[in-house]
Amino acid sequence: MRRVSTRLGELDCQVVDGVPEGASPELAVVLCHGFGAPATDLVPLAMELVELKPELASKVRFVFPAAPLSLSAMGMPHARAWFNLPQEVLMGQERDWDKFAVAIPEGLAQARRGLMSLLSALSAATKLPYGRIVLGGFSQGGMVTTDVALRLEEAPAGLCILSGTLICQDEWKQRAEKRKGLPVLQSHGRVDSVLAYGQAERLRDLLTNAGLSVEFLPFNGPHTIAPETLERMAEFLHTRLTNR
Template sequence: MRRVSTRLGELDCQVVDAVPEGASPELAVVLCHGFGAPATDLVPLAMELVDLKPELGPKVRFVFPAAPISLSALGMPHARAWFNLPQEVLMGQERDWDKFAGSTPDGLVQARRGLMSLLSALSAATKLPYGRIALGGFSQGGMITTDVALRLEEAPAGLCILSGTLISQDEWKQRATKRTGLPVLQSHGRFDTVLAYGQAERLRDLLTDAGLPVEFIPFNGPHTIAPEVLERMAEFLHKRLVNR
């Protein structure tokens, strides 16, 4: 698979695909890394997903954006973030999840703008409408892609929330009612000490109550992406590829 570093909209990206020379992708998949990860953290997922579902290889373009905030000032020169998080969340000590779910994190608006600019540039470059672009991410990357998926003028092809959680609860609840039918794949570890498992269930219920079909994958593990989740994700993306 080819890998190219480029800039789309306001964000630096790694673009990975095996689309034949001269051909256009039939589906684009944008996957956003989590807080404190390097920009390239999720890039290996492209090959893993294609290995699991080879039909994705010649038809799907994977895009891995770098979050806009550098955490070098915290002594992590390669780490990045989409927006700021409370210290208690970062330390796995958050207990007031009701407060966190209702909050709009500092920097979310700017991150939203950056990701939307990427999607606009990607759509223009590939000639794909938003309905042929799937969004997803791990942890904080799942939060920003959920926020954007609920705001785009046109619904994306699908949404993958990997160990994400609920924020901006009132606004998400209102906007979700306008996304009825948007397919969602959501996974979360039952032993996640960073983002509570119960909060993932709350997010799932908010989306399903609004009419979004959510394939929810719980697993016995911590704050991670489990192998069985990748298998289901490959199937999920294949469905988005063939369903027009």
């Protein structure tokens, strides 16, 4: 597996694959890290997924973009964010989840633009249509990829929401109606103290009611990616690879 640092569209990225020299990938997977994580936070997932499904190694290109905002001003020099979060969220204080669900976060539009520019550049470089690109992310990365997946002119191959949550509720509900049948893998910890489990259920229900094909994987854990989620994600990606 090779790992290359490059820039796709407006975003710096780590690209990992084992595609033979001169060959083109048959599927691309874009995975976005969460708020406060370093740009390379999810890069080890590529090798873990390939170990679970070795067939992915020679046919799938994994792309890990760095979120556009630096959090160095908050004393975290290597931390990145897709958009700013309210102070009560950062402090882990009691939150009004109903208000959070309908809010459109400040900076989301800029994050969306950056991720869409990446997808355009990735599609051009690999000759893959958006229908051969899987989007996904952890926590805030899951929020921004959900937003983009519902907005693209062409539906992506699939969406992986790893401990994400519901935002932009009214707009997402409207846009989800045009994504009937989109395969979605969503996981969330039952004791998540960062993004409430109940909010993940609300997101699941919104997508399911709109006709998306959602596989919901709850697990007994906190705000993290569980081993059983990775196992199912490897199978999910393999299915997307072989489905034409």
